Amino acid sequence: MPAGRDLAQLPKAHVHLHLDGAMRRGTLAELAEAAGIEAPLPRGYGSFAAFMETITAAARCLRTAADTERLVSEVVEDAGRAGAVWVEPSMWPGLFDGRLGSAAEAVDVVLAAGHDAARRHGVGFGLIVAANRDRGPAEALAMARLASSRAVDGVVGFGLDGDETAAPGSWFAEAFAVARDAGLRVVPHAGELAGPESVREALDVLGVDRIMHGVRAADDPELVERLAERGIPLDVCPTSNVMLSVVPSMDRHPLPALLAAGVRCSINADDPLLFETDLSAEYEIARTELGLTDVQLAAVAGTSLRHSGAPRDLVDRALSGIDAWLRGPMA
Numbered sequence: 482m483p484a485g486r487d488l489a490q491l492p493k494a495h496v497h498l499h500l501d502g503a504m505r506r507g508t509l510a511e512l513a514e515a516a517g518i519e520a521p522l523p524r525g526y527g528s529f530a531a532f533m534e535t536i537t538a539a540a541r542c543l544r545t546a547a548d549t550e551r552l553v554s555e556v557v558e559d560a561g562r563a564g565a566v567w568v569e570p571s572m573w574p575g576l577f578d579g580r581l582g583s584a585a586e587a588v589d590v591v592l593a594a595g596h597d598a599a600r601r602h603g604v605g606f607g608l609i610v611a612a613n614r615d616r617g618p619a620e621a622l623a624m625a626r627l628a629s630s631r632a633v634d635g636v637v638g639f640g641l642d643g644d645e646t647a648a649p650g651s652w653f654a655e656a657f658a659v660a661r662d663a664g665l666r667v668v669p670h671a672g673e674l675a676g677p678e679s680v681r682e683a684l685d686v687l688g689v690d691r692i693m694h695g696v697r698a699a700d701d702p703e704l705v706e707r708l709a710e711r712g713i714p715l716d717v718c719p720t721s722n723v724m725l726s727v728v729p730s731m732d733r734h735p736l737p738a739l740l741a742a743g744v745r746c747s748i749n750a751d752d753p754l755l756f757e758t759d760l761s762a763e764y765e766i767a768r769t770e771l772g773l774t775d776v777q778l779a780a781v782a783g784t785s786l787r788h789s790g791a792p793r794d795l796v797d798r799a800l801s802g803i804d805a806w807l808r809g810p811m812a
């Protein structure tokens with residue numbers, strides 16, 4: 482195993498993480514038992530649809546505000562354990578299916594729980610509200626308006642989840658314009674289930690600040706160059722990409738090539754519950770299986786912070802911490 486500094490001590494932000502997919506396994510088992518339903522068994526996924534079925538079943542175990550507050554608190558605590566000083570999970574309010582009241586009420590429960598957990602665990606918290614491609618542009622517009630109305634309360638970004646092959650980004654241009662006008666970071670999923678054309682559309686039509694995944698841009702050298710030139714980061718999730726067959730195997734993951742081409746990338750866990758991973762494991766994999774050096778890992782951590790919704794003073798402190806980490810001893 483390559484030697485290196487302690488990755489848990491490297492200040493970083495976790496910026497591509499779905500709230501429901503970040504539930505601890507033990508918490509899912511307890512909540513499922515309390516709900517009297519069988520806990521969905523996370524395992525290998527033959528398709529995106531099978532993956533969505535499992536995540537929807539897990540979300541169904543969240544029945545009350547207290548369940549959700551527990552989830553959010555544990556997500557913030559887990560981020561801190563991995564050395565994150567900022568966590569920015571994403572939620573599509575529809576996953577709660579009215580169990581916490583309206584979509585706005587669900588967002589407010591999560592925001593209050595996030596701020597409370599941030600104080601207790603010493604980890605900054607922001608929220609991404611996401612629309613779902615499968616629900617079409619009208620619902621996306623409502624989600625964008627909701628996200629924008631909570632910008633002062635801690636919503637920092639607007640995302641786009643769901644099946645990328647089912648609905649092109651262009652359908653959601655109006656929703657993204659609303660979110661951009663409200664000063665939110667625009668962070669859709671693209672270049673995961675669909676190829677470079679989807680990333681190009683995100684750049685041209687949605688006006689993105691970051692792209693969730695985006696790794697399939699690696700198939701198109703001109704697009705890679707454009708991402709590098711414009712400094713648009715990709716929020717990369719290596720294990721997720723292997724488990725959903727976005728890449729054929731970890732040793733063929735394009736993260737090292739993207740970094741070598743000058744594309745800014747962050748490293749994230751996506752859905753730790755479903756992919757049996759966490760933020761620490763993803764950084765370790767980047768070191769041990771993808772061969773990233775400590776200098777590259779420090780740059781990745783810097784990208785995760787600079788392009789997050791974290792306040793400037795938190796980012797500056799963390800960047801100083803990254804410099805100190807690099808000056809520190811190898812393990």
Ligand SMILES: [Zn+2]
Nearest residue numbers: 497670693751
């Ligand atoms: Zn994702």
